[in-house]
Amino acid sequence: MTDDTFALLPDYRKQSPEVAARFQKIKEREVILRIENLTREFSTEQGTVTALRDIDFQAHRREFVCVIGPSGCGKSTFIRLLAGLDYPTAGRVLLDGIEVDGPGPDRGMVFQGYTLFPWLTVKRNVMFGLRMQGMGATQAEREALQWVELIGLDKYAESYPAQLSGGMKQRVAIARALAANPRILLMDEPFGALDAQTRGQMQSHLLQIWKHVDVTILFITHDLDEAIYLADRILVLKANPGEVNEIIEVPVPRPRSPEQFVSPEFLATRRRLEELIHPTAGRREERLPIFKLTQAGDEVE
Amino acid sequence: MPKSRWLTVGKELPANRRLLLAVLSFLIPVAIWGAVSYVPFLWHPQVRIEDPGDVLYFDAGDRVELALFREENQRMLDAGMSPAQGVRANPVFLPAPHEVAVAFYTAFKTPPRRTGDAWLHESLWHSITIIFWGFTLSTLIGVPLGVMCGAFSLFSRLIEPFVEFFRYLPAPAFGALAVAILGINDAPKIAIIFIGTFFQQVLIVANTTRRVEPALLEAAQTLGASRAQLFTRVVVPAAITDIYNDLRILLGWAWTYLIVAELIGRSSGITFFISQQARYRNFDNVFAAIIMIGIIGLGTDMVLSWMGKRLFPWKTGKGGRLAGFLGRLFGPREQTVFTR
Ligand SMILES: Nc1ncnc2c1ncn2[C@@H]1O[C@H](COP(=O)(O)OP(=O)(O)OP(=O)(O)O)[C@@H](O)[C@H]1O
Ligand SMILES: [Mg+2]
Numbered sequence: 001m002t003d004d005t006f007a008l009l010p011d012y013r014k015q016s017p018e019v020a021a022r023f024q025k026i027k028e029r030e031v032i033l034r035i036e037n038l039t040r041e042f043s044t045e046q047g048t049v050t051a052l053r054d055i056d057f058q059a060h061r062r063e064f065v066c067v068i069g070p071s072g073c074g075k076s077t078f079i080r081l082l083a084g085l086d087y088p089t090a091g092r093v094l095l096d097g098i099e100v101d102g103p104g105p106d107r108g109m110v111f112q113g114y115t116l117f118p119w120l121t122v123k124r125n126v127m128f129g130l131r132m133q134g135m136g137a138t139q140a141e142r143e144a145l146q147w148v149e150l151i152g153l154d155k156y157a158e159s160y161p162a163q164l165s166g167g168m169k170q171r172v173a174i175a176r177a178l179a180a181n182p183r184i185l186l187m188d189e190p191f192g193a194l195d196a197q198t199r200g201q202m203q204s205h206l207l208q209i210w211k212h213v214d215v216t217i218l219f220i221t222h223d224l225d226e227a228i229y230l231a232d233r234i235l236v237l238k239a240n241p242g243e244v245n246e247i248i249e250v251p252v253p254r255p256r257s258p259e260q261f262v263s264p265e266f267l268a269t270r271r272r273l274e275e276l277i278h279p280t281a282g283r284r285e286e287r288l289p290i291f292k293l294t295q296a297g298d299e300v301e
Numbered sequence: 302m303p304k305s306r307w308l309t310v311g312k313e314l315p316a317n318r319r320l321l322l323a324v325l326s327f328l329i330p331v332a333i334w335g336a337v338s339y340v341p342f343l344w345h346p347q348v349r350i351e352d353p354g355d356v357l358y359f360d361a362g363d364r365v366e367l368a369l370f371r372e373e374n375q376r377m378l379d380a381g382m383s384p385a386q387g388v389r390a391n392p393v394f395l396p397a398p399h400e401v402a403v404a405f406y407t408a409f410k411t412p413p414r415r416t417g418d419a420w421l422h423e424s425l426w427h428s429i430t431i432i433f434w435g436f437t438l439s440t441l442i443g444v445p446l447g448v449m450c451g452a453f454s455l456f457s458r459l460i461e462p463f464v465e466f467f468r469y470l471p472a473p474a475f476g477a478l479a480v481a482i483l484g485i486n487d488a489p490k491i492a493i494i495f496i497g498t499f500f501q502q503v504l505i506v507a508n509t510t511r512r513v514e515p516a517l518l519e520a521a522q523t524l525g526a527s528r529a530q531l532f533t534r535v536v537v538p539a540a541i542t543d544i545y546n547d548l549r550i551l552l553g554w555a556w557t558y559l560i561v562a563e564l565i566g567r568s569s570g571i572t573f574f575i576s577q578q579a580r581y582r583n584f585d586n587v588f589a590a591i592i593m594i595g596i597i598g599l600g601t602d603m604v605l606s607w608m609g610k611r612l613f614p615w616k617t618g619k620g621g622r623l624a625g626f627l628g629r630l631f632g633p634r635e636q637t638v639f640t641r
């Protein structure tokens with residue numbers, strides 16, 4: 001991509017009437033997640049590390065929000081605070097107006113690593129949340145099987161996680177989280193460990209599921225394309241300390257498809273994200289202090 | 302399929318080679334034993350007298366040192382008397398493999414010298430019951446306690462410091478005390494096995510439980526698991542396979558304590574049999590009995606390993622970190638070093 005093509009791109013803030021109408025509709029929905037002055041400091045031997053500082057954000061019901069930012073900017077810390085797996089130093093998180101205090105089934109979570117219970121079959125993994133909330137075995141099984149079918153793994157319902165591929169495991173993890181009927185689904189780089197092709201399939205899969213389920217999704221990624229492809233809005237964080245850099249309304253219309261990766265709106269958004277996350281474009285030319293270790297006439301470039 | 306080498310760091314060998322090596326690992330010691338027993342010039346420091354000749358203090362069947370044998374015969378020859386005849390032999394405490402093999406059968410058939418003493422099979426069975434009760438009682442208390450310590454810091458901090466201290470006290474040191482309190486029969490022996498197993502067990506099980514993946518606990522919490530459910534539905538099943546393998550190791554240790562335990566109070570079981578046979582200088586029986594303990598131990602472990610695979614189907618043949626001897630011998634090797 002040359003700079004000329006970038007120069008011809010529209011402003012990423014410009015929205016087509018349909019997209020604008022869609023955002024209007026989203027904003028009319030009630031606020032499901034309210035984040036106020038969220039701050040998290042870690043005290044380490046080297047002193048206090050401020051992982052997150054004064055994050056303010058709101059998500060509306062059934063919105064798909066992606067969180068993006070450089071490595072170590074506090075994305076995982078952020079999502080763990082929302083899940084209640086960690087507690088903020090200051091500020092608070094409200095879900096449906098109720099302050100988050102500890103983990104609960106109203107906030108489902110899909111982790112980057114594989115966290116299926118290895119001693120339970122796929123079906124029983126998906127049943128887990130329902131059973132924990134006191135649902136009877138027969139009904140839980142019936143619901144779980146519907147989920148297993150929805151993620152296309154009916155053939156593997158009685159398999160153990162060790163027998164599944166990485167992509168299949170994450171599909172089960174998503175089904176397991178959604179079967180527990182959460183208000184919001186928190187996902188921390190869920191596809192990070194998958195190869196590009198599987199990842200693409202999983203993204204389309206997730207969008208389809210989201211369309212059919214009444215759930216709000218907060219999705220962490222460091223993949224710019226993934227964020228634009230999935231999100232209604234992108235929360236861009238900056239590092240040291242983790243603060244809100246910008247909140248971008250993605251101008252790419254829905255329904256999304258992989259062809260849109262080269263649409264002008266997509267590219268415009270992508271360029272903006274790149275500016276935000278890798279601010280110094282000139283740094284690419286920075287020379288590393290490496291001695292020449294090859295023989296003359298053996299150059300690769 | 303790349304050509305498989307015998308020596309590759311961190312790579313498992315194919316099944317046929319594993320089996321071959323496992324067989325060799327038994328054959329090599331037996332072969333060394335056989336060589337020392339049957340090849341005269343390797344050791345054989347003594348002579349077994351077949352005909353004492355004119356040496357007054359030699360008797361047929363005696364074993365005498367080679368040097369003495371030569372010296373006496375030289376004297377006989379010098380004096381014109383008939384020398385002793387004999388064959389090179391090993392000391393009586395090293396019977397040959399075939400003698401032990403025969404003893405394997407005859408030991409069961411030989412009645413005890415003193416009426417009222419136990420036959421071999423009775424001795425073995427008695428030992429097994431002592432181990433069983435000592436280990437079972439310890440496990441019934443030790444495993445739940447260990448899991449509680451591993452799961453809850455409260456129990457860990459309250460119980461483990463003392464257990465840590467107590468485990469350094471050698472179990473046999475409690476022998477006299479156990480006899481004073483529990484009498485001279487089986488109870489003090491069971492108590493020694495218990496003391497020897499219990500304290501290690503609590504600590505090992507607690508550590509295994511602590512190694513449960515924290516992400517699994519977090520995942521369960523976001524699915525609405527309460528504290529009690531977290532314990533029963535996640536901690537316990539997540540740790541159970543490794544605990545099972547810990548128990549297999551601990552059972553092996555219990556056999557070590559058995560030998561001490563059986564000397565306490567009224568000596569009994571396989572230890573009694575072995576010491577009696579040693580006193581009668583039936584070292585073939587001694588060896589047979591020692592090897593029988595090994596076979597029982599190895600056999601038990603094989604059965605437990607086989608059961609483990611059936612009890613925990615999700616493990617698909619892979620043992621826990623402390624997989625037993627056999628698991629490492631015949632099963633696919635765990636690559637602890639390379640995967641963690
Ligand atoms: N338990 C902790 N103790 C001390 N510092 C921590 C702890 N957890 C996170 N941090 C620090 O907080 C910052 C943010 O970490 P976090 O894992 O949230 O980043 P991230 O955005 O998820 O990174 P990545 O993209 O690499 O996953 C880092 O500087 C990290 O060192
Ligand atoms: Mg992270």
